[in-house]
Structure formats: C-alpha cells, structure tokens
Amino acid sequence: MRGRKNLQKHYVRHGFDQILKDDLGVQDLIIEKPEEAKREEKQETKPKQKVKKRTATDVHLEIKKLVEEKKYSLARSVLQKAFKDGFKGKRLDSWRQKLMGSSTKNLWIRPHSKESSLENKEQELKVSKEELKEKTKEKEEMVDIPDLPDFDDETVEIEDKSLVDESGGAVVFGIVGAGQAGGRLAESFYNLGYKKVLAVNTAEHDLSTLADLPEPQKFVMTGEDGGGAGKDMRKGEAAADKHQQEIYESMQQLFGKVDRILVCAGGGGGTGAGACLRLVETAKKYLQYIGVTDVNSKVGVLLTLPTAGECSSPTIANNAHLIASTLCEYAESGKLSPLIIFDNDKIKKMYGKKLTVRQFWPTVNATVTGLFHMFNVLSAQASDFTSFDPADYSRVLSAGGCMIMGMTTLKAYQNGTDVSEAIRSNLEKGLLCGGFDVATAKAASCIATAPSHVIDSTAGLMESFESGFDTLANITGNATVFRGIYEVSKDKVVVYTMLTGLGRPQKRLTELKKFQDNKVKKSKLYEDQGEKNG
Numbered sequence: 001m002r003g004r005k006n007l008q009k010h011y012v013r014h015g016f017d018q019i020l021k022d023d024l025g026v027q028d029l030i031i032e033k034p035e036e037a038k039r040e041e042k043q044e045t046k047p048k049q050k051v052k053k054r055t056a057t058d059v060h061l062e063i064k065k066l067v068e069e070k071k072y073s074l075a076r077s078v079l080q081k082a083f084k085d086g087f088k089g090k091r092l093d094s095w096r097q098k099l100m101g102s103s104t105k106n107l108w109i110r111p112h113s114k115e116s117s118l119e120n121k122e123q124e125l126k127v128s129k130e131e132l133k134e135k136t137k138e139k140e141e142m143v144d145i146p147d148l149p150d151f152d153d154e155t156v157e158i159e160d161k162s163l164v165d166e167s168g169g170a171v172v173f174g175i176v177g178a179g180q181a182g183g184r185l186a187e188s189f190y191n192l193g194y195k196k197v198l199a200v201n202t203a204e205h206d207l208s209t210l211a212d213l214p215e216p217q218k219f220v221m222t223g224e225d226g227g228g229a230g231k232d233m234r235k236g237e238a239a240a241d242k243h244q245q246e247i248y249e250s251m252q253q254l255f256g257k258v259d260r261i262l263v264c265a266g267g268g269g270g271t272g273a274g275a276c277l278r279l280v281e282t283a284k285k286y287l288q289y290i291g292v293t294d295v296n297s298k299v300g301v302l303l304t305l306p307t308a309g310e311c312s313s314p315t316i317a318n319n320a321h322l323i324a325s326t327l328c329e330y331a332e333s334g335k336l337s338p339l340i341i342f343d344n345d346k347i348k349k350m351y352g353k354k355l356t357v358r359q360f361w362p363t364v365n366a367t368v369t370g371l372f373h374m375f376n377v378l379s380a381q382a383s384d385f386t387s388f389d390p391a392d393y394s395r396v397l398s399a400g401g402c403m404i405m406g407m408t409t410l411k412a413y414q415n416g417t418d419v420s421e422a423i424r425s426n427l428e429k430g431l432l433c434g435g436f437d438v439a440t441a442k443a444a445s446c447i448a449t450a451p452s453h454v455i456d457s458t459a460g461l462m463e464s465f466e467s468g469f470d471t472l473a474n475i476t477g478n479a480t481v482f483r484g485i486y487e488v489s490k491d492k493v494v495v496y497t498m499l500t501g502l503g504r505p506q507k508r509l510t511e512l513k514k515f516q517d518n519k520v521k522k523s524k525l526y527e528d529q530g531e532k533n534g
C-alpha cells in the first residue's frame, strides 16, 4: 500500500493538486517538491530520447499480466483506453469478449469493484489527464455564448452502456444468481441470451466454476471467515448486507435498462437463501433508480426446493422451509412478483434414472430456465393463429403470489377430450413443483405449439386446443387464461402451462417441516418470520 505522503507525491507528480485536495478534504497542500519531480524537471531540459512505440502486442501482454494478477478492473481500463487509442487485433477482441462479454457496447469500468486499488486509480488518472488536455483544447476552440438558465428536465435519460439482452424475449430481465444453485441458474439463463446477469457468492471457488460467465459478471461477497456460508443463512444475509452498495453498482454497470429483475437461489443453502431478500431489496432500489414504476411487482424470485435425499440434513430442510415460507409471505402480500418455485425433487423424479451425476444439475437447470424462456420468447412473437401477447405476459408476471410452470407432450390431439385430458394430467403430474392448490390461481398462460404438418392436416385442432384452454380455466377456479397457439419446427405437439397468483404450496412446506430440527438457529432477519410460519 502506498503511504499518505507517497500518495501526495504521486498525485503532485501527475499535476492533480485539485483532485488530491478533494480526495484528502483539505484546502491547501503543503508538500515539499518531491525528488522524483525535481529529477523529471531536470530531464525535461535534456534532449528527448527516442521512445519505443507501443504495439497491440504490448497491450495484450499488459492485459494478460493484469488478468493473471486478477486485476480485472484495471485490465478493462487498459483495454478500453487501447481501443480509444485505435489499437486493434484479434487478441484484443478476444480480451474484450472475455472481460466484457460479447457486446461491443459494453466498454465500462467498474468503479468500486473489489480489486479497485491505487494502481486502478493511477490508470484512471492517466486517462482523465488526457481527457483534461482534450477538454482544454476544445474549450479554446469554442465560441463564447451567454449563460442560459438550466431547463428542469422531468425525466433523466440514462445512457445505457450495459450488456445487451440477446434472449429475444418480450421482457428484458436482469438476472441475479445467489449461491451455487443461483449462480448456475444465472449461467444457464446467460447461455439462453439473458446477458444481463450477475452471479454473487460468498465462495469465490463456486463462482470460478461458472465458466461461461465473464469475470466482471461475478461478485464475491467476502465474509468475516473466508469463503462459503456453510449452510448458515445468517452468513449469506450478512454478506449481502455488507456488499449491498457494490451489488447495486454492479447492477448499474451490467443491467442498464431492464424491465424486471429475477433473483435466483437454491433453498437449503446458506448463501443464496440467506442473501435472497437483501438482493430483492437492492433490485427494487435499482429499478426505482432507472425509473421503473411499481417495483414490488417487477422483482421476482426463482427458488428451488431441495431433493428428499438432501433433506436428511435438518439444516437444509430448515433453511428451505424458512426461505420458502418467508418468500411466500412476501409474494402473498405483494412485496415481490412472481415467486417461481421449482422443486428439484420433482424434476429429479421426472427424469427417473436417466441422468448421470454430471448431467443432473445442468439438465435440471436447462429445464427450469428453458421453460421460463419459452413464455418470454413466444410472447415476443406474433402467431398466425392465437398470439400470447406481451401485455398478457406482463399481467401474468405481475399477478403476485406463487408461480409454477409445466409442460406436456400430447400423444393424441385429434379431439378436445384428448387435449383437455393432457392438460388435466399436466396439472396433476407435469408441473415442476407439487403441493399447490391450483384452484387458487389468479391467472394462467397456456401455449400450445405444433409443427406445420399437424397444423395443416389436423381438422378441428383449433377447437381441441380451445377446449383444453377452457378446461384449464375450470380447474383453476376461473382464472383468466391467456392463450397462444404457435407453429414451431419441433416435431411434437406440446402444451406449456404457467399458473400464477397461487397460494403457497402448503403440502410441500409441511413435508419440509417434517425434516426440521428446531434447534437450528434462525437468522435475525428471518426470526420473526420463522416464528410466524411455525
């Protein structure tokens, strides 16, 4: 670390007296002229030596070294400056891809990131020195005009230097993944084109396994005693508390303009479940900052429930019960929307014994994010038959309460009874979380997709689908059913269902409670909630 006096010398050497005064909060600087500065003055009178021109290779090597030293922020600054200075080349493009994701619009510097060091500052100062010179030059060339009073702009347009969403969905989501499950789900979303992703974890190691996510999209919430929360939700909560400001700033840099934010976490662990509510708070603040209205219905949570095997640990069952019932309370009282619950146990049973250990989580995650994506992407597309439009999708997302999704492949679809039966069975077996009372649903979306040859040759298919949709409305106690019929390239007839505004999955929560050990300490934040939920 550079000492205060050395820091002063360093700033003076760069001619930034005012910046230094501001930084130190003093009026005047009483500094001896440093030896280095004297030496530099002397050197100026000597004839100038020939300086070797900097090449793209030099820039590449400099960035490589910084990345090896994990100084990502500084590496980004160097890269940004190099592009500004006109350096080009495959290696620099590849750094851009690695450090900033695929978007070329994404040239930003993380101002308060973890590794923000004096060296960072030094680099930023170099950049601003040049900017200062340029500005002075510009000023000299400018025409003098009289001062006019400032206009009171009603809305401030936010310059979007963030990542670009490539999901093709009607709604632009910012995704925050907390803990290992949350991080992996976030990565799975990223691979579907949801580029506005931030993964946070108390364990740096878990973040490093998210190979597809660019480094700037990972944030380590350092705790008091090293990595991981060890299934202690209080630690996850405290870490998110401590880093709330930095996470907020990361959202500013990565998300830019988004319509909604979805926080993903696995119920059962310490980090994701513990940090979840704090992240919801931060997400709401961020949406407010970018001018989104009604933020309570624009921040949702995607929560997974643990498998029965995992619940043999009372801590996991206790954590899952606590976070699930707390989030249900939030969703029921309109503090977030939607609360999407996926049950790992149910998904595990659906795949039976087909999956290897290596395939298990990636397949579960691809199922979860793929199903979610399906509704977003179809609502962005017009159908020649019945469109599930963006306004319908928005209403479903804002309906509050819990949300579940499911899909079913139709073996028979020749008449209305076939389709109705398939939908009925989907609500019983095909939803990716059980224990809900589907009659409590306030709204539902049902989208039928079929290949061209089925669409062209099946007489009465439209009526069959319609009667299936009506069945859904009946079973859900006359929830508003938003419908869609789409022609797709997949050679199957599939019906996707999304129910929302549901009451909590009481049966599933009771099941989790069976595994609980009441001696497990509860976090402060959840204490009252835990008592309330029994």
Ligand SMILES: Nc1nc2c(ncn2[C@@H]2O[C@H](COP(=O)(O)OP(=O)(O)OP(=O)(O)O)[C@@H](O)[C@H]2O)c(=O)[nH]1
Pocket: 178, 179, 180, 181, 182, 184, 185, 202, 228, 229, 230, 231, 232, 265, 266, 267, 268, 269, 270, 271, 272, 273, 304, 305, 306, 307, 310, 316, 344, 361, 362, 364, 365
């Ligand atoms: N769907 C899904 N669930 C997962 C995945 N990994 C873990 N889980 C579930 O999430 C629960 C919580 O585990 P983690 O996400 O590892 O926990 P954490 O939030 O990192 O918390 P700590 O490890 O205690 O710091 C587990 O009990 C699993 O049920 C995943 O990749 N996908």
Ligand SMILES: [Mg+2]
Pocket: 179, 180, 203, 206, 228, 229, 269, 271
């Ligand atoms: Mg973990």
